[in-house]
Amino acid sequence: MTIAVRKNLVLEYKYKLKCPNAMTAEYITIHNTANDAPAANEISYMKNNTSSTSFHFAVDDKEVIQGLPLNRNAWHTGDGTNGPGNRKSIGVEICYSKSGGAKYKAAEALAIKFVAQLLKERGWGVDRVRKHQDWNGKYCPHRILSEGRWDEVKAAIATELESLGGEETSSLKTKSSGGESTYTVKKGDTLSGIANAEGVSVANLQSWNGIKDPNKIKVGQKLKLKGSSSSSPKPSSKKSSFKLPSGIFKVKSPLMHSDAVKQIQTAMAALHFYPDKKAKNYGIDSYYGPKTADAVRRFQLMNGLKADGIYGPKTKAKLEVLLK
Numbered sequence: 001m002t003i004a005v006r007k008n009l010v011l012e013y014k015y016k017l018k019c020p021n022a023m024t025a026e027y028i029t030i031h032n033t034a035n036d037a038p039a040a041n042e043i044s045y046m047k048n049n050t051s052s053t054s055f056h057f058a059v060d061d062k063e064v065i066q067g068l069p070l071n072r073n074a075w076h077t078g079d080g081t082n083g084p085g086n087r088k089s090i091g092v093e094i095c096y097s098k099s100g101g102a103k104y105k106a107a108e109a110l111a112i113k114f115v116a117q118l119l120k121e122r123g124w125g126v127d128r129v130r131k132h133q134d135w136n137g138k139y140c141p142h143r144i145l146s147e148g149r150w151d152e153v154k155a156a157i158a159t160e161l162e163s164l165g166g167e168e169t170s171s172l173k174t175k176s177s178g179g180e181s182t183y184t185v186k187k188g189d190t191l192s193g194i195a196n197a198e199g200v201s202v203a204n205l206q207s208w209n210g211i212k213d214p215n216k217i218k219v220g221q222k223l224k225l226k227g228s229s230s231s232s233p234k235p236s237s238k239k240s241s242f243k244l245p246s247g248i249f250k251v252k253s254p255l256m257h258s259d260a261v262k263q264i265q266t267a268m269a270a271l272h273f274y275p276d277k278k279a280k281n282y283g284i285d286s287y288y289g290p291k292t293a294d295a296v297r298r299f300q301l302m303n304g305l306k307a308d309g310i311y312g313p314k315t316k317a318k319l320e321v322l323l324k
Helices: 012-018 039-048 084-088 102-122 132-136 142-146 150-163 191-198 202-209 259-270 290-302 313-323
Strands: 005-007 027-032 057-059 064-066 089-094 129-131 173-175 181-184 222-224
Touching (some): 039 057, 039 064, 084 089, 089 102, 102 150, 129 150, 132 290, 142 150
Parallel strands (some): 057 089
Antiparallel strands (some): 181 222
């Protein structure tokens, strides 16, 4: 049975504050609210206050309410103006999270079904689901995390998605001659999202498939992946096409302003983690300040590394794998 969504959208004159950018979503991010208000109150407060903080849906024990259009971004993940959480993910707030109890359990159960419905509508798998913590390290969804149930919640979403006839993952890969595999583009996919999920670079995807404009891929189009798989990429003996420095780099280190830092920033920008896309040359300035540390930390969070914002051997090795 399809879950109905009641719309109570932000008025257009507030788009500049709440949802200023056009968005083609690639992920769904789950949050727990910090209070015990119902969905109607959460959406009303979000719409009418003067804070830029925003989200797309609030889910309580009885209903799902939408507050922002899905083709506009929301400021809900704290990963910066151009961070992929803020710019490429649909925000879902689960209500009654502060105190828990029966109402919260019912809200979480409805949210699980609703997220599965969103995935099915977009032809996505549960690999597109993120927690707020994945984007900027914030302890959210706090109730799910404190109860140690994130894996359980994702498994429940996967089970619900399967019951709807959806795919477990977003990748539809088939083996081709020569041991290579292909990815079938699905509704809502972008080239950068496919590259991130498959552990390859956008530049390589373009080269392998003769794509001149990364914004022009079609639903049903088969992309060559050159033998990559949906599991985590395995280390390769091949060197990255990007020159990467050895050693430790962090804020207030002796090498925090150097050409080596520029190499790190360039690699992060290639994988869409260096945030300032509007600035000249992506804002690359050879300076290992808070902006660079934040980009490194988000990269580490998304790739199973210790998220301390410090560039070292493990971060270098993962970058080399993804940029080869």
